[in-house]
Amino acid sequence: MATESVEVETVEKQTVKPSSQTPHVLRNFKLSLLDQFSPVAYIPFLLFYPNVVSTTTSNVSTHSVKAINERYQHLIKSLSEILTHYYPLAGRIKGNVVIVCNDDGAEFVKAHVKCSLSEILEHPDAEMLRRLLPIEPESTEAVTGKLLAVQVNLFECGGMAIGLTISHKIADASTVCTFINSWAATAHKSNKVMLPQFGVASLFPPLDFSDSEPPSMIYVKEKCTTRRYVFDDSKISVLQSKVSSSLVPKPTRVEAISALIWKCAIEASPKSSSNTLGSSPVRPSIFHQAVNLRKRVTPPLPDNLAGNLLVLSTSKAEESTTSVFDLKDLVAKIRAGIEEMKECATKLVDPNEAMQVLTEYRTNLMKDQEIETYSCTSWCRFPFYGADFGWGMPSWVSFAGCSVKNLFGFMDKRDCNGIETWLTLSEESMALFESKPKLLAYASLNTRVTC
Known part of the structure; x- marks a missing residue:
C-alpha cells in the first residue's frame, strides 16, 4: 500500500x-x-x-x-x-x-x-x-x-x-x-x-552528575530503508539445527536468526568490498544485543520490576580473509557476549566501578566509525498478545519498525512460534541484503499478517 x-x-x-x-x-x-x-x-x-x-x-x-x-x-x-x-x-x-x-x-x-x-x-x-x-x-x-x-x-x-x-x-x-x-x-x-x-x-544506584555532563545517547535519523521479514516456525527449527555446535548445542531462536542476519548484513555492507567480487577481505564488525537482566542475575528479579534492566552484550566478528562467515562461529560469539555481559552487570551495582564500566562501554561504541556496528533487541516471549481491553485479544502487535541504521528487532508472530523481524539498513546495504539467497531460504519478505 x-x-x-x-x-x-x-x-x-x-x-x-x-x-x-x-x-x-x-x-x-x-x-x-x-x-x-x-x-x-x-x-x-x-x-x-x-x-x-x-x-x-x-x-x-x-x-x-x-x-x-x-x-x-x-x-x-x-x-x-x-x-x-x-x-x-x-x-x-x-x-x-x-x-x-x-x-x-x-x-x-x-x-x-x-x-x-x-x-x-x-x-x-x-x-x-x-x-x-x-x-x-x-x-x-x-x-x-x-x-x-x-x-x-x-x-x-x-x-x-x-x-x-x-x-x-x-x-x-x-x-x-x-x-x-x-x-x-x-x-x-x-x-x-x-x-x-x-x-x-x-x-543500580544513580551517579551524581553535579560536577560533570550527564550521559546522553541520542539517536540520529539517517536515510535508511526498513524491511519486515517473517520466519516461520518450521524454517527456524531447520536453521537452529544447522547452526548448532559443540560450543552452543542448543541455540535459541533469536541466536540463530541473529547470526543469519548479522552474516548477511556484513556481506551486504558497503564497507566490505567483498560484496562485489567475493574475493577481498571482509572488515570486522560488532554485534550488540539487548539483554534482560531480570532472569539473568542471581537471584532472579521479578518480571514486574519497572524501569530499565537492560544491558547490551558485545560480540565481534574479526576481519576475514574470505567473504564466508561461519554461522556456527557467529552464534558462539553471540552466546559468549551475552555470558560476558551477565558477569559485567554485577559490577554496575558498585558506584566506584559503574562509571568506569559504562564510560568504557560508550567509548567502545563510538571510537571506531570504520567498524560496522549492528544492534538487536528481542521482544519475543513477552505476552503482548494477552492485552484484552474488553473486546478480545489483538490480531497483531508490532513495535512499528525504526529509523536507526543497523538496528533490528524481533517480535513473536501471533502463533508465538514464528518470529517477525524489522530490520533497518542504509539504502545501499539493503539493496544487497534483501537479495541474499541464504536469508530468503529461511525468511519471507513482508508477508500478509495472518490474524
Missing part, C-alpha cells in the same frame, strides 16, 4: 492524569544508573484490534460508532486509573537524575485513519505504522517532555490500533509489556492486574 495515499487525521488531543493524586512522599522518583544511560528516545508499540462490533455496511453503522466511542472513553478512564500505580509515567524528568511525579499526565490522541485495517495488514509498511504513533520515537521530548503518549487510531471498518510511545528513560520492553497488560486488565475489570514494583535505583 502506498503510504502517502492514506490520511491519518488527528481529531482530538487531551491530557490524561492519574485518577488519584500521587502522594507527596513519592514525588521525587530516582532514576537508576541504567535509566541514566538509556537512549533519549521513545519505545514505540502498536496493538491492532479488528472490528469490535458488527457493521451493516462497508463503513461502521451509527450503532457501531456509538460503541466505538464508548470504548474510546473507556480507554481514557482506565488509563487514568492505571497511571495511579504507574505514577512516574505521568511525571517529567529533571536533570537526568529524578522524575518529578507531579501528575502532569500523559498525552492522549484520537485519530481517524481513512482506510480499513485489512489494508494496513496486507503488507505492513514501517512509515505508515509510524504515522499511527502520537510522537516520533527519536524525539528528544523523551527526556524533556511527556513520558507517555497514546494514540487511538480508528479505521473505517471499525478496527482499532492503539499506538503507544513510552520514554526509554523509564522503561524497557518488559516494563512496556507489564504496563500494557495491566492497563488492559484494568479496562477489562480483570483481577489479573500486575502492579509494578519500583526500586531499580536501589539495585
Whole structure:
C-alpha cells in the first residue's frame, strides 16, 4: 500500500492524569544508573484490534460508532486509573537524575485513519505504522517532555490500533509489556492486574552528575530503508539445527536468526568490498544485543520490576580473509557476549566501578566509525498478545519498525512460534541484503499478517 495515499487525521488531543493524586512522599522518583544511560528516545508499540462490533455496511453503522466511542472513553478512564500505580509515567524528568511525579499526565490522541485495517495488514509498511504513533520515537521530548503518549487510531471498518510511545528513560520492553497488560486488565475489570514494583535505583544506584555532563545517547535519523521479514516456525527449527555446535548445542531462536542476519548484513555492507567480487577481505564488525537482566542475575528479579534492566552484550566478528562467515562461529560469539555481559552487570551495582564500566562501554561504541556496528533487541516471549481491553485479544502487535541504521528487532508472530523481524539498513546495504539467497531460504519478505 502506498503510504502517502492514506490520511491519518488527528481529531482530538487531551491530557490524561492519574485518577488519584500521587502522594507527596513519592514525588521525587530516582532514576537508576541504567535509566541514566538509556537512549533519549521513545519505545514505540502498536496493538491492532479488528472490528469490535458488527457493521451493516462497508463503513461502521451509527450503532457501531456509538460503541466505538464508548470504548474510546473507556480507554481514557482506565488509563487514568492505571497511571495511579504507574505514577512516574505521568511525571517529567529533571536533570537526568529524578522524575518529578507531579501528575502532569500523559498525552492522549484520537485519530481517524481513512482506510480499513485489512489494508494496513496486507503488507505492513514501517512509515505508515509510524504515522499511527502520537510522537516520533527519536524525539528528544523523551527526556524533556511527556513520558507517555497514546494514540487511538480508528479505521473505517471499525478496527482499532492503539499506538503507544513510552520514554526509554523509564522503561524497557518488559516494563512496556507489564504496563500494557495491566492497563488492559484494568479496562477489562480483570483481577489479573500486575502492579509494578519500583526500586531499580536501589539495585543500580544513580551517579551524581553535579560536577560533570550527564550521559546522553541520542539517536540520529539517517536515510535508511526498513524491511519486515517473517520466519516461520518450521524454517527456524531447520536453521537452529544447522547452526548448532559443540560450543552452543542448543541455540535459541533469536541466536540463530541473529547470526543469519548479522552474516548477511556484513556481506551486504558497503564497507566490505567483498560484496562485489567475493574475493577481498571482509572488515570486522560488532554485534550488540539487548539483554534482560531480570532472569539473568542471581537471584532472579521479578518480571514486574519497572524501569530499565537492560544491558547490551558485545560480540565481534574479526576481519576475514574470505567473504564466508561461519554461522556456527557467529552464534558462539553471540552466546559468549551475552555470558560476558551477565558477569559485567554485577559490577554496575558498585558506584566506584559503574562509571568506569559504562564510560568504557560508550567509548567502545563510538571510537571506531570504520567498524560496522549492528544492534538487536528481542521482544519475543513477552505476552503482548494477552492485552484484552474488553473486546478480545489483538490480531497483531508490532513495535512499528525504526529509523536507526543497523538496528533490528524481533517480535513473536501471533502463533508465538514464528518470529517477525524489522530490520533497518542504509539504502545501499539493503539493496544487497534483501537479495541474499541464504536469508530468503529461511525468511519471507513482508508477508500478509495472518490474524
